[in-house]
Amino acid sequence: MLVVDKLSVSYDEAPALRDVSLEVTQGELVAIIGANGAGKSTLLKAIAGLLHPDAGSIRFDGQELAGRPPYEIVGMGLALTPEGRRLFSRMSVYENLLVGATPNRDQEARQALMKEVFDLFPRLKERQKQKAGTLSGGEQQMLAIGRSLMSQPRLLMLDEPSLGLMPLLVDQILETLQRLNQERGMTILLVEQNVREALEIAHRGYVLQSGRIVAADDANTLLHSDLVRRAYLGI
Numbered sequence: 001m002l003v004v005d006k007l008s009v010s011y012d013e014a015p016a017l018r019d020v021s022l023e024v025t026q027g028e029l030v031a032i033i034g035a036n037g038a039g040k041s042t043l044l045k046a047i048a049g050l051l052h053p054d055a056g057s058i059r060f061d062g063q064e065l066a067g068r069p070p071y072e073i074v075g076m077g078l079a080l081t082p083e084g085r086r087l088f089s090r091m092s093v094y095e096n097l098l099v100g101a102t103p104n105r106d107q108e109a110r111q112a113l114m115k116e117v118f119d120l121f122p123r124l125k126e127r128q129k130q131k132a133g134t135l136s137g138g139e140q141q142m143l144a145i146g147r148s149l150m151s152q153p154r155l156l157m158l159d160e161p162s163l164g165l166m167p168l169l170v171d172q173i174l175e176t177l178q179r180l181n182q183e184r185g186m187t188i189l190l191v192e193q194n195v196r197e198a199l200e201i202a203h204r205g206y207v208l209q210s211g212r213i214v215a216a217d218d219a220n221t222l223l224h225s226d227l228v229r230r231a232y233l234g235i
């Protein structure tokens with residue numbers, strides 16, 4: 001579904017990603033793990049069209065994405081829930097969700113999508129009229145994910161959805177992503193620093209270090225590998 005081939009991205013002269021190749025197949029939940037500054041956000045932003053690659057290709061269902069504007073990429077069925085959520089804090093939950101539905105102009109379709117989001121996150125339904133900025137951290141993350149789902153993605157990318165949440169909520173958010181994948185067949189590319197939790201729900205994983213993929217394997221194999229145990233789990 002998504003094929004990234006030898007992707008290189010830099011900021012001015014400074015290289016941030018070098019020769020990154022990865023694949024996501026329909027129905028998979030794939031995790032990308034790596035320390036702060038490894039290039040995880042850069043990778044997701046390049047795929048979403050927010051950064052322009054120096055070299056390499058990004059194909060989605062066989063179509064090249066590099067060079068396309070972000071809105072076109074969203075319209076093709078690829079959504080990004082960005083790091084730090086980026087909600088409109090003075091707008092209501094309902095209004096934030098509608099913003100996510102921009103590519104979908106049909107009123108009935110929007111209501112149906114909204115219902116699906118509320119089924120997944122009943123708390124958002126109860127708080128429809130509440131301003132996004134007054135939600136708890138966990139609820140804000142639910143809203144950010146819900147907003148992405150409103151564009152009806154076939155591939156959902158998430159940049160550290162558990163960032164800043166307490167452990168109980170980290171588990172809840174990641175379990176929700178697992179349900180989204182298993183029960184609704186959503187294909188997911190997940191960036192996480194909670195390495196153990198991410199690899200426990202993923203099918204496969206990639207390890208990114210200083211802009212390069214240094215390991216790629218089944219999630220369970222990665223979780224028990226020397227590299228991951230030493231570098232990310234401290235055991």
Ligand SMILES: Nc1ncnc2c1ncn2[C@@H]1O[C@H](COP(=O)(O)OP(=O)(O)O)[C@@H](O)[C@H]1O
Nearest residue numbers: 011014016034035036037038039040041042043
């Ligand atoms: N806007 C930017 N301008 C210049 N350098 C940046 C910018 N954003 C990120 N970088 C650099 O690129 C590298 C990768 O960053 P990033 O993709 O944000 O890593 P991660 O998400 O894994 O923490 C880091 O060295 C970071 O300092």
Ligand SMILES: [Mg+2]
Nearest residue numbers: 040041042083
């Ligand atoms: Mg990041």
